[in-house]
Amino acid sequence: MLKVAVLVSGGGTNLQAIMDAIDNGTITNTEIKVVISNNAGAYALERAKNKGIDAVCVSPKDYENREIFNDALLAKIDEYGVDLIVLAGFLVKIPEKLVEKYERRIINIHPSLIPSFCGVGYYGLKVHEAALERGVKVTGATVHYVDAGMDTGPIILQKAVYVEEGDTPEILQRRVMEQAEWQILPQAINMIANM
Numbered sequence: 001m002l003k004v005a006v007l008v009s010g011g012g013t014n015l016q017a018i019m020d021a022i023d024n025g026t027i028t029n030t031e032i033k034v035v036i037s038n039n040a041g042a043y044a045l046e047r048a049k050n051k052g053i054d055a056v057c058v059s060p061k062d063y064e065n066r067e068i069f070n071d072a073l074l075a076k077i078d079e080y081g082v083d084l085i086v087l088a089g090f091l092v093k094i095p096e097k098l099v100e101k102y103e104r105r106i107i108n109i110h111p112s113l114i115p116s117f118c119g120v121g122y123y124g125l126k127v128h129e130a131a132l133e134r135g136v137k138v139t140g141a142t143v144h145y146v147d148a149g150m151d152t153g154p155i156i157l158q159k160a161v162y163v164e165e166g167d168t169p170e171i172l173q174r175r176v177m178e179q180a181e182w183q184i185l186p187q188a189i190n191m192i193a194n195m
């Protein structure tokens with residue numbers, strides 16, 4: 001059984017997709033041990049609690065400096081003895097210590113076809129704003145392993161999504177979630193759980 005920690009910052013629709021996929025058997029051999037957020041108000045924490053999953057906030061605001069926060073985050077994850085860390089809309093730079101300790105055991109979902117529209121400053125809606133501004137006709141999502149860089153780790157899965165006439169960043173974001181993110185993130189976890 002693959003033991004997983006899911007790290008979130010916001011609404012948690014990707015977390016929901018993972019929980020649903022476990023419930024309906026699309027993901028097998030997998031158990032979410034804990035959901036951790038940097039943001040106490042994240043709706044994702046409610047989603048976890050509703051499922052009876054441990055939901056914890058580790059916020060930088062509660063620590064004197066970044067290093068102490070990083071250590072607290074690492075300690076919280078270690079406490080649950082997980083095999084895989086899934087970044088599902090976790091908008092905090094992952095501490096190097098964590099990357100080193102969990103090498104090839106951290107995956108991230110990014111809402112574009114990497115290497116387009118990724119790296120520092122590209123997160124959430126900003127990614128879709130940039131894609132529309134550039135006028136791309138195809139975008140999508142990527143699941144990749146996390147390394148010390150920003151969105152630079154080895155790619156696991158990608159799925160393309162068409163941009164349509166009249167798209168706003170919000171409309172495009174929703175289509176990318178529905179047609180790509182909510183499919184390839186559960187798929188990647190299932191692959192890892194069964195390899």
Ligand code: GAR
Pocket residue numbers: 008009010011012013014015044088089090091109110111122123124127177181
């Ligand atoms: C998702 O679109 C995810 O791909 C993105 O944040 C959103 C979180 O939504 N992540 C990044 O931009 C990471 N660079 P959710 O909380 O509803 O899953």
